[in-house]
Amino acid sequence: xxxxxxxxEIAFRDEVRAFFRSALPERIxxxxxxxxxxxKDDIVTWQRILNAKGWAVPHWPVEWGGTGWDxxxxxxxxxxxxxxxAPSPLQFGVYMVGPVIYTxxxxxxxxxxxxxxxxxxxxxxxxxxxxxxGSDLASLKTxxxxxxxxxxxxxxxxxxxxxxxxxxIFCLVRTNPSAKKQEGISFLLIDMRSPGVTxxxxxxxxxxxxxxxxxxxxxxVPVENRVGEENKGWDYAxxxxxxxxxxxxxxxxxxxxxxxxRELAAMEREGDVPLIEVPRFREKLAAVEVELKALEMxxxxxxxxxxxxxxxRPDPASSILKIKGSEIQQATTELLMEIVGPYxxxxxxxxxDGWNEPxxxxxxxxxxxxxxxxxxxxxxxGGSNEIQKNIIAKAILGL
Ligand SMILES: Cc1cc2nc3c(=O)[nH]c(=O)nc-3n(C[C@H](O)[C@H](O)[C@H](O)COP(=O)(O)OP(=O)(O)OC[C@H]3O[C@@H](n4cnc5c(N)ncnc54)[C@H](O)[C@@H]3O)c2cc1C
Numbered sequence: 001x002x003x004x005x006x007x008x009e010i011a012f013r014d015e016v017r018a019f020f021r022s023a024l025p026e027r028i029x030x031x032x033x034x035x036x037x038x039x040k041d042d043i044v045t046w047q048r049i050l051n052a053k054g055w056a057v058p059h060w061p062v063e064w065g066g067t068g069w070d071x072x073x074x075x076x077x078x079x080x081x082x083x084x085x086a087p088s089p090l091q092f093g094v095y096m097v098g099p100v101i102y103t104x105x106x107x108x109x110x111x112x113x114x115x116x117x118x119x120x121x122x123x124x125x126x127x128x129x130x131x132x133x134g135s136d137l138a139s140l141k142t143x144x145x146x147x148x149x150x151x152x153x154x155x156x157x158x159x160x161x162x163x164x165x166x167x168x169i170f171c172l173v174r175t176n177p178s179a180k181k182q183e184g185i186s187f188l189l190i191d192m193r194s195p196g197v198t199x200x201x202x203x204x205x206x207x208x209x210x211x212x213x214x215x216x217x218x219x220x221v222p223v224e225n226r227v228g229e230e231n232k233g234w235d236y237a238x239x240x241x242x243x244x245x246x247x248x249x250x251x252x253x254x255x256x257x258x259x260x261x262r263e264l265a266a267m268e269r270e271g272d273v274p275l276i277e278v279p280r281f282r283e284k285l286a287a288v289e290v291e292l293k294a295l296e297m298x299x300x301x302x303x304x305x306x307x308x309x310x311x312x313r314p315d316p317a318s319s320i321l322k323i324k325g326s327e328i329q330q331a332t333t334e335l336l337m338e339i340v341g342p343y344x345x346x347x348x349x350x351x352x353d354g355w356n357e358p359x360x361x362x363x364x365x366x367x368x369x370x371x372x373x374x375x376x377x378x379x380x381x382g383g384s385n386e387i388q389k390n391i392i393a394k395a396i397l398g399l
Contacts, residue, residue, distance in 0.1 A: 005072070013076045020084040023049050032085040033260060035367035037208065040123070040165045046087045047120040056118040057094055064102055064110065065118045075303045082252025092124040092161070093117035095247070096240050097170045100187065104228040104236050113168075113189070127157040127171035127190070127214060128237065134159075135387050137172070138181045138234060142216060144173035144188060151175070151188060151226070153196075153219040159381075163199050163212040166192050176231050187233035189225040190216075204377075206370035241383065248318065248382055249325030251296050257332040258289060264339050264364070275339055284338075288331045295324045316395035319388035326378040326385060333372040344369040 005013065028042045050056045051065075059074055060066035069077065081088065089095070098117045101109050116122040133140040142155025153173055163169065169190050176184030190197070196219040202211045228236055265276040265285070275281045302317050337344050343361030379385045393399040 005076070009072055009076060012073055013080060016077055016080045017084075019053065019055075020080055020086050023053070024084060024086045028087065029084065032087065033256075034364055035371040038087055040162075043087050043090055044120045047089055047118075050089070051119045056089070057098065060098060060114075060118075061102055064114045071303050075299070078247050079252040082250060083256050085253065085256045090120060090123065090162075092126050092170075093120070093122065095243055096126060097124050097168075097189070099243055100170070100227055100236050100240050103239065104187075106224075108224070109189075109227065122167045123162070123165045125160050125163040125166040125169045125192075125214075127160055127169040129159045130156060131158050135384060137237070138185070140172055140174060140185070142171065142173045143177065144175050144186060144221070146175070146223070149223050151186075151221045151223065153188070153190065153216040153221055155216050157214040157216075158211075159202070160199075160212045160214045161210055161381075163192070163214050164201065164209070166199075168192060169197075169214065170227075172233050172237055175233075179231065182234040184231055185233040185237070186230050187227040187236045188221055189227065190219065190221050191225075194219050194221065196220075204374065206373040208370065208374060242318070249295055249299050249321035250329060251292065251299055251325065254288075254292050254295075254325070254328050254332055257329070257336075258285070258292065261285065261332060261335050261339065264336070281335075281338065285335060288328060288335065291324065291331075292328050295321070295328060298324070316391060319383075319391045319395075322382060322388050323379075323385045323392075329378050330375055333368075333375045336368045337372050340365040340368045344372075 024046065028038065028046060031038055031042065047056060054065070055067065055077070057065045058067040058069050058077055062068050067073075094117060098114060101113055101117075105113075113122065117124065127142075128137060128140075130140050130142060142153065142157065144151035144153045146152075151173070153171070155173070157169075157171065160166075160169070169192055171188050171190055172185050173188050174184050175186040178184070192199075196217040198215040198217070200213045200215070201209045202213060204210060227233075262276065262285070265281065266274050268274060276285075298317070299321055302315055302321065305315065305317075340361065343365040383391075
């Protein structure tokens, strides 16, 4: 299997790289390099720049805005985006509900929703997990009972990422409580402005607000907002979750992080040699770099194999990419913590005159500890790493 890019693919890579460098507003790029949170406006701005270029949804069918690129070009595009670094598109629309709608939705749903996803006119969130139904998703309890041409939805979703910005939520709901658990679920598109929808924030360990609880109290949802057949929602969810893990290795993100780590570790330290000259640190850095190279090779093997794979069927190797990709991303945050050392948790003394001491340490250090804490999530969402190991055991090792 040849894992090298052809001259045409290299030319394509250069074109994509040049576009990303020139089109991405510098303030957004700086935020990503420094590990600061992006605002909704940053993400919308970037998505609209991509849409104007015709690159908002490259993997979609051409009639709905796709580019027709083969899997290698799709990979190069994502990798370059991550390395720039540029914001990843809002995955709930572009990688999750969009493909479900163009694969299983009605013509009316496609016309209504797909162009608005590509331009990020509608912000989507994902309503799958519930308290007690995460890894065991099929046990979900949110109910939808049919009344004429509406469903009446009651229940609770949790960990709903960025629901505070959302116009729409795609939900798994139970439409047949007496069927086997996988067979009584439907896939509904719910307008977040519907009466009876409440969003409550969950504060995360880094002090951020990116996840929420979403409550449904007698919410009326038109039947035309169901995707596909009633009680077949589990099939659409499996299709979606397979897509969720595509690109989850985020090799480009880790490459960019490691570049940043090298740069910061080379800085002068008061009374000490730069960290990059300390053998123990170099050893750890090299170990992560080697792991990342191996991950990249695995990713390229999956991409090369994709040319032959049946379209729409996720490769179980994506579980390996998820596990290694998340471990490496977390390892990069550990290296950054080592670089900032005591500045990781700047102590701000509350003084009697109400004036706070400025944070100790350089400005770039301030985001390192929050990122370290925040990135613990990567081994949980998208199917926890333990669940991925179960998938590998069954689908790859045949246990
Ligand atoms: C930051 C973040 C954002 C998220 N965003 C969303 C979102 O937008 N929408 C959404 O629907 N969900 C979202 N999730 C939820 C996510 O999908 C779940 O957290 C995940 O599936 C795990 O479910 P759980 O939290 O209920 O943990 P549990 O399923 O209760 O698992 C607890 C622990 O037990 C382990 N475990 C469970 N079952 C097994 C098993 N069979 N074998 C071995 N180990 C097992 C798990 O690996 C984990 O370590 C998000 C989660 C996080 C952390």
